[in-house]
Amino acid sequence: MNKFALEITNLKKTYDSGAVALKGINLTVAEGDFFALLGPNGAGKSSTIGIIGSLVTKTDGKVKIFDIDIDKNFPEAKRMLGVVSQEINFNNFEKVMDIVTTQAGFYGIPLGLAKEKTETVLKRLGLWDKRDEQARNLSGGFKRRLMIAKALIHEPKLLILDEPTAGVDIELRREMWDFLREINEAGTTIILTTHYLEEAEQLCKNIAIIDHGDLVENTSMKNLLSRLDVQGFILDVNEPLETAPVIPNFLLVLDDPLTLSVAIQKDQSINELFQHLSEQGIQVNSLRNESNRLEEMFIEMVKKSSS
Amino acid sequence: MNRRSEILVGLTTLIRKEIKRFLRIWVQTLVPPAVTMSLYFVIFGSLIGPRIGSMDGLDYIQFMIPGLIMMSVITNSYANVVSSFYSVKFQKSIEELLVSPMPNWAILVGFVAGGVCRGVIIGFVVFCVSLLFYPAFTVVNPALTITVLFLTAILFSLMGFINAVFADSFDDISIIPTFVLTPLIYLGGVFYSINILPDIWRNISMANPMLYVVNTFREGMLGVSDVSIPFALSMIVLFIVLLSSACLYLLNKGIGIRQ
Ligand SMILES: Nc1ncnc2c1ncn2[C@@H]1O[C@H](COP(=O)(O)OP(=O)(O)OP(=O)(O)O)[C@@H](O)[C@H]1O
Ligand SMILES: [Mg+2]
Numbered sequence: 165m166n167k168f169a170l171e172i173t174n175l176k177k178t179y180d181s182g183a184v185a186l187k188g189i190n191l192t193v194a195e196g197d198f199f200a201l202l203g204p205n206g207a208g209k210s211s212t213i214g215i216i217g218s219l220v221t222k223t224d225g226k227v228k229i230f231d232i233d234i235d236k237n238f239p240e241a242k243r244m245l246g247v248v249s250q251e252i253n254f255n256n257f258e259k260v261m262d263i264v265t266t267q268a269g270f271y272g273i274p275l276g277l278a279k280e281k282t283e284t285v286l287k288r289l290g291l292w293d294k295r296d297e298q299a300r301n302l303s304g305g306f307k308r309r310l311m312i313a314k315a316l317i318h319e320p321k322l323l324i325l326d327e328p329t330a331g332v333d334i335e336l337r338r339e340m341w342d343f344l345r346e347i348n349e350a351g352t353t354i355i356l357t358t359h360y361l362e363e364a365e366q367l368c369k370n371i372a373i374i375d376h377g378d379l380v381e382n383t384s385m386k387n388l389l390s391r392l393d394v395q396g397f398i399l400d401v402n403e404p405l406e407t408a409p410v411i412p413n414f415l416l417v418l419d420d421p422l423t424l425s426v427a428i429q430k431d432q433s434i435n436e437l438f439q440h441l442s443e444q445g446i447q448v449n450s451l452r453n454e455s456n457r458l459e460e461m462f463i464e465m466v467k468k469s470s471s
Numbered sequence: 472m473n474r475r476s477e478i479l480v481g482l483t484t485l486i487r488k489e490i491k492r493f494l495r496i497w498v499q500t501l502v503p504p505a506v507t508m509s510l511y512f513v514i515f516g517s518l519i520g521p522r523i524g525s526m527d528g529l530d531y532i533q534f535m536i537p538g539l540i541m542m543s544v545i546t547n548s549y550a551n552v553v554s555s556f557y558s559v560k561f562q563k564s565i566e567e568l569l570v571s572p573m574p575n576w577a578i579l580v581g582f583v584a585g586g587v588c589r590g591v592i593i594g595f596v597v598f599c600v601s602l603l604f605y606p607a608f609t610v611v612n613p614a615l616t617i618t619v620l621f622l623t624a625i626l627f628s629l630m631g632f633i634n635a636v637f638a639d640s641f642d643d644i645s646i647i648p649t650f651v652l653t654p655l656i657y658l659g660g661v662f663y664s665i666n667i668l669p670d671i672w673r674n675i676s677m678a679n680p681m682l683y684v685v686n687t688f689r690e691g692m693l694g695v696s697d698v699s700i701p702f703a704l705s706m707i708v709l710f711i712v713l714l715s716s717a718c719l720y721l722l723n724k725g726i727g728i729r730q
Contacts, residue, residue, distance in 0.1 A: 218570065218729070220730050239474065242570060242571060242572040243572055247570050249566060252563070253562070253563035253565075254562070254567070255558075255562055255564045256562070266484055266567070269480055269484025269487075270484055270485070270568055270571035270573055271477075271481070271571050271572065272477030272571075272572065273480065275480075275484075
């Protein structure tokens with residue numbers, strides 16, 4: 165039987181200010197999954213994560229981590245959970261090494277072992293050289309890594325990351341992706357939130373979209389992508405054209421003399437298009453995707469949910 | 472992992488962190504009371520003291536020593552916990568504790584222990600300073616002295632904790648010390664015996680909790696007191712119990728720390 169790493173039932177949150185962040189969310193994440201929690205600003209992602217990590221009190225509902233109710237057996241639930249918050253939550257004036265060792269101590273790891281584990285995790289995250297630096301001297305990307313190091317120190321089975329790559333440069337982001345993939349393959353269930361849909365597409369097997377405190381979508385990435393029935397492409401041709409070529413079943417638009425754009429239906433083959441083009445003596449130099457189709461679909465879904 | 476050792480490790484980690492914190496900034500935490508108290512000893516003890524004569528049958532400087540030690544212990548235990556816990560809240564590093572399996576009582580004990588350590592160390596420092604000015608000082612009842620020292624440090628650490636829980640800005644952590652704590656201490660028999668006061672003020676002073684702390688400590692060090700010791704001790708213990716329950720209630724409710 166498939167075990168759930170996370171099971172959320174009817175989760176509701178209303179802040180003291182009266183702001184309703186969650187209106188009753190139901191969500192399950194299977195063990196071993198790489199899961200994306202998506203949604204626009206203010207959707208309720210961080211509130212959900214805060215509740216799972218006991219940083220925010222819930223108004224109603226149930227949260228189970230590996231079948232353990234966080235209200236009933238909080239120590240056991242917390243041992244299995246690592247949380248990387250959206251906002252920096254370490255003392256900027258402490259040293260990198262001390263921050264992580266202290267966090268280990270709070271998890272009950274004795275000092276000697278804590279130091280060993282800290283060394284391992286700092287090395288894995290490329291922070292070892294900076295172990296004696298005060299945290300405030302780290303750049304934004306390295307601060308993020310430090311947050312991840314802290315969350316991994318007790319080797320949680322479920323790791324939740326709230327926008328781990330916000331403000332992280334492209335190279336560092338790719339490294340972080342590789343790192344997350346690695347630990348996911350080694351058995352850690354990962355849930356992350358992100359505003360980069362490409363990131364979710366690259367990493368995640370399943371997704372949920374929340375908006376205004378409601379769950380709008382909960383499906384597999386594959387399923388989501390398969391729903392994209394039209395895909396826009398941009399073709400760069402090798403010789404200037406005066407008018408867009410006319411090809412049956414394909415609608416080509418001439419953006420400028422060297423650039424064509426075309427919408428391809430799911431059941432159409434791009435090879436067929438190339439064939440027709442070369443019959444007309446048009447050679448295609450390069451081909452790229454027109455805008456992020458995932459992003460467009462995402463916006464559609466969120467729009468639908470709020471109307 | 473064994474739950475008990477897990478908590479114990481967590482607690483030691485927190486206490487170690489709290490002690491390191493005030494030792495690291497020792498110029499701000501340990502030196503000022505030594506300097507201030509030296510000034511008190513010079514001015515009120517050596518210069519003005521002889522003109523005051525005796526207080527409760529003791530040299531004035533001798534009378535003042537326990538009061539000044541208590542004053543330092545109270546302000547420093549309070550200040551340590553209020554500023555440490557407030558900054559942990561402010562920087563959000565409280566999350567490091569909240570995500571961990573540490574129970575709330577251990578979090579409370581950790582912060583209070585930090586305050587107690589600072590209070591006790593400072594008490595000792597001020598005592599050493601006082602020996603420079605009054606080398607002949609001997610402690611009459613060491614057991615009572617030490618007991619009161621620790622109880623007082625615990626009591627005011629707890630108060631500092633509650634202050635920090637409700638504090639929403641750096642102003643909030645200095646309001647109580649400035650407008651409540653300091654006046655009560657100054658009027659609580661640090662510098663005089665309430666026997667010198669007119670009846671009405673003596674009676675009003677009896678409602679000042681500082682009076683009991685200061686006098687019990689003075690009883691321990693010098694064997695003189697304006698209040699009944701068993702009564703004062705039971706009140707101190709009662710308040711420790713009440714305040715710890717209040718702190719635990721606040722933590723369990725997540726007030727000021729969980730949104
Ligand atoms: N501490 C708080 N007090 C009051 N309201 C809050 C608090 N934190 C969040 N909210 C409100 O709850 C709602 C959900 O916020 P949340 O931070 O969960 O969104 P999010 O999906 O994480 O957004 P983002 O992508 O911007 O991080 C918002 O309307 C927000 O204003
Ligand atoms: Mg958020």
